[in-house]
Amino acid sequence: MFDLILRNATLKDGSNTDIGIADGKITALEQNVGGDSHEVVECAGQLVTPPFVDAHFHMDATLSLGMPRMNVSGTLLEGIALWGELKPQLTVEGMVERALRYCDLAVSRGLLAIRSHVDVSDPTLRTAEAMLEVQRLVKPYIDLQLVAFPQDGYLRSPGAVDLLNRSLDMGLNIVGGIPHFERTMADGAASVEQLCRIAADRGLPVDLHCDESDDPMSRHIETLAQQTVRFGLQGRVTGSHLTSMHSMDNYYATKLIALMVEADIRVIANPLINITLQGRHDSYPKRRGQTRVPELMAAGLTVAFGHDCVMDPWYSLGSGDMLEVASMGLHVAQMTSRAAIGQAFDAVTANPAKILGLPDYGIALGNPADLVLLQATSAIEAVRLRPTRLAVIKGGRIIARTAPQITQLSLTGRPDHVNPADYAPKT
Numbered sequence: 001m002f003d004l005i006l007r008n009a010t011l012k013d014g015s016n017t018d019i020g021i022a023d024g025k026i027t028a029l030e031q032n033v034g035g036d037s038h039e040v041v042e043c044a045g046q047l048v049t050p051p052f053v054d055a056h057f058h059m060d061a062t063l064s065l066g067m068p069r070m071n072v073s074g075t076l077l078e079g080i081a082l083w084g085e086l087k088p089q090l091t092v093e094g095m096v097e098r099a100l101r102y103c104d105l106a107v108s109r110g111l112l113a114i115r116s117h118v119d120v121s122d123p124t125l126r127t128a129e130a131m132l133e134v135q136r137l138v139k140p141y142i143d144l145q146l147v148a149f150p151q152d153g154y155l156r157s158p159g160a161v162d163l164l165n166r167s168l169d170m171g172l173n174i175v176g177g178i179p180h181f182e183r184t185m186a187d188g189a190a191s192v193e194q195l196c197r198i199a200a201d202r203g204l205p206v207d208l209h210c211d212e213s214d215d216p217m218s219r220h221i222e223t224l225a226q227q228t229v230r231f232g233l234q235g236r237v238t239g240s241h242l243t244s245m246h247s248m249d250n251y252y253a254t255k256l257i258a259l260m261v262e263a264d265i266r267v268i269a270n271p272l273i274n275i276t277l278q279g280r281h282d283s284y285p286k287r288r289g290q291t292r293v294p295e296l297m298a299a300g301l302t303v304a305f306g307h308d309c310v311m312d313p314w315y316s317l318g319s320g321d322m323l324e325v326a327s328m329g330l331h332v333a334q335m336t337s338r339a340a341i342g343q344a345f346d347a348v349t350a351n352p353a354k355i356l357g358l359p360d361y362g363i364a365l366g367n368p369a370d371l372v373l374l375q376a377t378s379a380i381e382a383v384r385l386r387p388t389r390l391a392v393i394k395g396g397r398i399i400a401r402t403a404p405q406i407t408q409l410s411l412t413g414r415p416d417h418v419n420p421a422d423y424a425p426k427t
């Protein structure tokens with residue numbers, strides 16, 4: 001007896017199967033599953049995937065666009081300044097309300113796991129209080145991880161050392177940082193060492209905003225790899241952004257990537273943000289600023305694409321759609337082969353799931369029935385179409401349904417409707 005059967009689903013590897021679900025878990029995975037079921041969903045050969053995962057986000061700032069004013073220059077530094085103006089006006093209630101609205105949007109997009117950086121620079125730690133409340137409220141349907149992020153600098157901002165430790169005591173459980181924003185390269189390196197020491201002492205992961213800069217000499221990722229090995233943190237440390245790697249000397253980058261492999265550094269590029277914020281001091285040609293995604297993947301590192309921002313001081317667009325993120329990432333990185341488009345899909349599903357350490361992620365017998373049915377027939381078509389999420393399933397329960405996008409046509413001698421999923425290539 002099943003609670004739910006998904007009939008005729010296509011998986012990312014192209015295989016076709018039924019998915020039987022009972023007691024919140026996947027209990028059958030074969031064609032023509034027999035037995036009764038409380039509900040049956042006919043997938044008609046469309047793609048069923050594990051949920052999307054966003055490994056890098058700012059939940060405390062989301063949906064605050066226009067508060068208290070717009071970012072006119074569109075630069076990272078005006079965004080940070082604007083966030084500084086807004087912070088004293090933030091309330092716990094306002095942040096919780098905006099974050100919950102974003103989580104509703106995320107669910108509708110099949111996005112069920114998010115790692116959010118939480119700015120812990122303000123002495124009130126209102127942001128941490130609000131995000132811990134959001135984490136508690138969305139726990140039944142979103143796995144929300146919270147990074148203690150000293151936005152104004154760990155060594156540069158008075159009180160930041162104490163605030164970061166206090167926020168970890170409150171329950172934030174990943175150590176953040178921003179070494180390129182410290183006053184000097186030396187201070188940046190010192191912050192990396194101190195933050196890794198805290199993670200080692202407390203048994204926590206590390207996820208730093210690292211080298212979000214066009215300066216090819218911004219090499220804090222080198223220090224991060226070194227300190228990771230020194231403290232025995234291999235596999236627990238993430239470098240977010242790493243945009244300076246885009247501008248680095250190629251010979252040095254080769255040496256650096258080997259150091260990152262030695263330390264098993266996890267990498268998160270944020271394509272929508274990197275392509276808009278980097279290269280701002282360039283005339284022409286303008287650099288793209290995204291880190292070396294194909295090269296890092298080829299070296300065997302785990303690389304994810306993050307959303308980073310949605311309608312906040314740094315980015316006025318975005319809609320919680322990780323397929324938009326994947327699409328931008330593959331365009332910027334010129335990952336246009338069939339294999340590379342598949343890798344871009346992995347960069348918003350399996351790879352960030354590994355970075356977040358999500359247990360039992362994926363479509364396999366015995367795993368939690370956390371699934372998304374898309375109006376597309378393959379992962380590549382999903383990236384191309386950014387299709388409707390027809391059903392979003394958490395723990396075996398359908399928590400979001402959206403009607404398929406089908407347009408009625410009134411053209412003489414033509415079909416009477418268009419379904420974007422019908423336009424997939426046959427091979």
Ligand code: FE2
Pocket residue numbers: 056057058117209308
């Ligand atoms: Fe960020």
